[in-house]
Amino acid sequence: MSLPPQAQWPTGDVEQLEPLVARVLAPNASPYTYTGTQTYLVGTGEGLAVIDPGPADPAHLEALTRAIGESPVVAILCTHTHRDHSPAAAPLAQMTGAPIIGCAALHIFSDEPRVDAPFDQDYAPDRALTEGEQVTGPGFTLTAVSTPGHTSNHLCYALEETGALFTGDHVMGWSTSVVVPPDGDMADYMASLDKLYAREDRIYYPAHGPAVEKPKQLVRGMAGHRRARERQIVKLLTEEARPIAALVPVMYKGVSEKLWPAAGQSVHAHLIDLERRGMATRSGDIWAIG
Template sequence: MAIRPAATLALVRDAFADSDRSDKSGAGIEILLLQRTWDAVFLPGYYVFPGGAVDQEDARGRPHAAGPQDTEISHTMSLGEGGTDYMLAAVRECFEEAGVLIAVDADRRAVNADHAVHGDRKAVFSGALPLAELCQRHTLTIPLDRLAYLSHWVTPPGAPRRFDTRFFVTTAPENQPVSPDGEETIHHLWVSPAKALEAHRAGQLLMTLPTIRTLRVLRDFDTTETLMRYAWANPPEPYPSQPWPALKRGQPVVLEPGAPAYDEAAKLDPEGEGTTVSDIIPGDAVEVAAGVIRLTAPNPGMMTGPGTNTYILGHKRFTVLDPGPDIDKHIERIMAVTGGQIESVIVTHTHLDHSPATRALKEKTGCRVYGRPAPAGASQDQTFTPDEQPEHGALIKTDAGTLKALHTPGHASNHQCYLLTNQALLFSGDHVMQGSTVVINPPDGDMKAYLESLYDLLAEPVRYIAPAHGFLMSHPEAVIDYLITHRLAREHKISRALGELSPVALKDLTGKAYDDVPAEIHGVAARSALAHLLKLEADGRATQKDGLWQATPTT
């Protein structure tokens, strides 16, 4: 699938920019969000910044641009050339979708609401009038020095459409009201970044991961002046775009960005010598960080992927994190790698692929066991008996550094992640898995708790995630945000289906809300749908009676 270049423009204003109040200090900033039509094939109903694909015609607008030259712009964006075209595309898309044009006339006056250029908006929207001809017709210049490069995002593999998007920010002109185009965008709002994030967290605004990440950056600024000064001085780091060499089954391969093993290969082999292995082989000891070895159990499957990862921390005295299933071969490998010098075992949760080997290791070494007792249920390891039950925030000393316990219920009520503080490495258990969403199966699985736990993780200083299934993952904020966005998007679809079908049985609602997945797995999907409905019920947005689910006025 071809990755299309795209550009987005975030319009910001000071909170009292449209008022007569003389004292505008401390009010913060507001940002423009546009809601996409519900009939859109891509991101229906989502709130986005104005933006879209870069058009070949955009390059013709360069003679009508003022400010930095393309060489300087492209260098800032880590491009060989053509950075100007992204900025021009962002300006054009903003005019098409929001009716706001960042341009000045021959006297360097900003375009206002009465300017004749607005009469040509529909022609630009339809593609009949390129930006270059628009500028020539109205003697306008695009002041690129008023835009700042804010961030870069490439749609991960697997999406129906993929874009290589550059995000820009600029202060909104004061005398141009926003007017959604009515075809691609149907509604707009000016909102503070913090309130937009709160509304997203409450399930009230559908937003994509790059929008959320941009809002997080913007919420730290009190004025547009300080924001723009910062953005001009601090362009984003280059997004990983180069293939990375590695080995697979002993043969050289090239990993593309987004491949499962890419982040780990780039971390372990920063010079790109092709020495890292890009497949997970049960029983092979892989040092993924200083004093941290990954040893994967021989239990591959649909729910476990290549197998459950056991992490061995230490140099001379060892801590075993998630010892895995009770498989003799795996237990023998743990003993061989550690030489039997195991001081402690730490467990993220007590599902049967994570904790049962604890008992054998305790018998062999007398090690101290940390974790939370198993809740009721056939999928839980009732043999697990911890010596200590770490509270949230508790610190555990290991030979590799200090682990911080983080209670993260959701997938399981007793689930804990552990942060190796000196390396900012998060052992995420099944709270965050690679290449797959986590099963949330009531009653022990709790969707509301899961989402809250994900939000809590965003406050932790994490550089890499070491999951219980899969390779190391970098860009932890992006990984976590994706999981949140995916769950809230599904919740929104369930909420809409509930409003349309109410009162409705779980099976019928699942068929409607999961019409994008094969009917053969609707049985599994129904468990996830139930988890979402229970969250909506806790939020006061759904009720149930006599086996039927009903919408409420706030659904």
């Protein structure tokens, strides 16, 4: 997590990243979306797949319509159903006639406050993909890679022809992913990082931030960062039992206080994982080791 850079970003423009991949940036920059949600167009003029159509923002939908032009859309795919990723799927499907194919619907009702984008309760796919299932179009094949953790329904998509992987919010170069209980799960997130590390993808295209040109190096670093955070939690709680609100200022010293609520959610996810493994206990809002 970090505050978005102070710069003008090409929202609404089509950026051709490689022959089969183009990108359109939505105008929704924030501390949780960085410069905004990046919608990817995969394919050629003979047929396209749209990955993470983004928010149902009229300007973004107009930009996507311009970018698509006369090309038929064979599928609209979402990596997960946070509201900065999937709400534009339904209006785009109406405009193009394309089916919504990808992650499963997820309906979470919780009294716990969310610091990132809440879930899109209206998302309704025509077909939900599971691990290894594919979507094909003229000259491209996208394979679903199940990566729960950030959300339980998170999918990445592998472009088989080029070795690119569309990683949604699971792996991003600008920030670690926020893991928010009860749906977000730290153990699942770590397992999904291990899963990607075992792959041989050439490049990652995340939903936020720049492309990742050294995927294994980044994933190794992210896993190491999470393990370091866990060790930090264990050390602090070994010294003294305390609530999450007392852990965050120590652990995230130097990080903008605006981002502490999100950091606290990831700390909570770590603690739940430690509790399941028999390493932490809680009494009310006080956590302890043992």
